[in-house]
Amino acid sequence: MNTRLLVSDADNFRVDHEINPYMSVHDQPDRDAVIGEHAAIVDAHRDAGRRVERLSSAAECPDMVFTANAALVSGDTAVLGRLPPARRDETPHHRRWLRHHGFEVHEAPHDFSGQGDALPCGNLLLAGHGQRTDRRMHGFLAERLGYRVVSLRTVGPRWYDLDLAVAVIDEQTLAWFPAAFDGPSRDRIRGLGLDLIEVTPAEAGRFALNLISDGSTVTMTDRAPGLAEQLRDRGLAVVPLSTRELAKGGGGVRCTALTLYPAIT
Numbered sequence: 691m692n693t694r695l696l697v698s699d700a701d702n703f704r705v706d707h708e709i710n711p712y713m714s715v716h717d718q719p720d721r722d723a724v725i726g727e728h729a730a731i732v733d734a735h736r737d738a739g740r741r742v743e744r745l746s747s748a749a750e751c752p753d754m755v756f757t758a759n760a761a762l763v764s765g766d767t768a769v770l771g772r773l774p775p776a777r778r779d780e781t782p783h784h785r786r787w788l789r790h791h792g793f794e795v796h797e798a799p800h801d802f803s804g805q806g807d808a809l810p811c812g813n814l815l816l817a818g819h820g821q822r823t824d825r826r827m828h829g830f831l832a833e834r835l836g837y838r839v840v841s842l843r844t845v846g847p848r849w850y851d852l853d854l855a856v857a858v859i860d861e862q863t864l865a866w867f868p869a870a871f872d873g874p875s876r877d878r879i880r881g882l883g884l885d886l887i888e889v890t891p892a893e894a895g896r897f898a899l900n901l902i903s904d905g906s907t908v909t910m911t912d913r914a915p916g917l918a919e920q921l922r923d924r925g926l927a928v929v930p931l932s933t934r935e936l937a938k939g940g941g942g943v944r945c946t947a948l949t950l951y952p953a954i955t
């Protein structure tokens with residue numbers, strides 16, 4: 691789980707469009723600082739023994755550092771994201787990289803935020819809708835990739851992607867922020883029979899859940915000490931990382947890596 695990751699770089703990261711409520715064109719990232727933040731995240735993945743693949747960012751793509759939205763990848767199959775108009779120039783780069791690396795690439799028939807709204811947990815796929823992903827994508831993902839899909843609706847633009855509202859810690863454990871979901875979705879999560887860790891509203895708003903766990907090491911923002919402590923209490927190693935500059939794009943650790951998941955068994 692999360693042992694092979696596709697990352698880009700922060701060289702071209704800037705706020706040209708306010709496409710989520712955390713972004714302001716008046717609050718631009720400091721270039722050197724964000725490049726440093728990104729490099730530290732990549733180093734942490736390598737230190738945890740994860741294999742990191744690279745896709746260089748393009749000058750015309752200010753959000754390309756957030757590779758999670760590129761696609762959902764499972765085995766040798768990838769379903770490309772269908773991104774908001776301000777990010778559509780990224781897709782030819784994603785398509786080319788995936789094809790060149792031997793993936794069978796499927797186009798999304800509806801709006802789709804890629805792995806930002808599609809988090810595998812074993813053979814389950816936690817799949818978001820209500821913001822950037824059209825619910826009709828869920829059936830498409832089940833059919834193409836074989837997952838059992840759990841449809842989850844997030845309730846406002848602050849939760850524009852599912853990976854801000856829930857995190858897969860291991861196949862038995864999720865961390866989540868219940869108020870980010872509508873009632874039926876909350877019930878669906880509680881009904882999964884998984885161990886559930888709750889985060890506070892303040893930490894959820896600081897992208898606590900935008901983390902990457904491989905089941906033993908959790909790489910996450912340093913702005914969520916409460917969640918970090920809960921994870922350590924469960925025997926996980928926590929690597930807290932600065933995400934202050936990346937947060938100006940409305941993203942964090944999880945957003946900067948597309949996991950190349952193994953096919954489901």
Ligand code: ARG
Nearest residue numbers: 710756758806851939941945
């Ligand atoms: N500024 C980017 C956008 O709004 C951030 C994407 C973060 N990605 C994520 N998986 N949550 O598209």
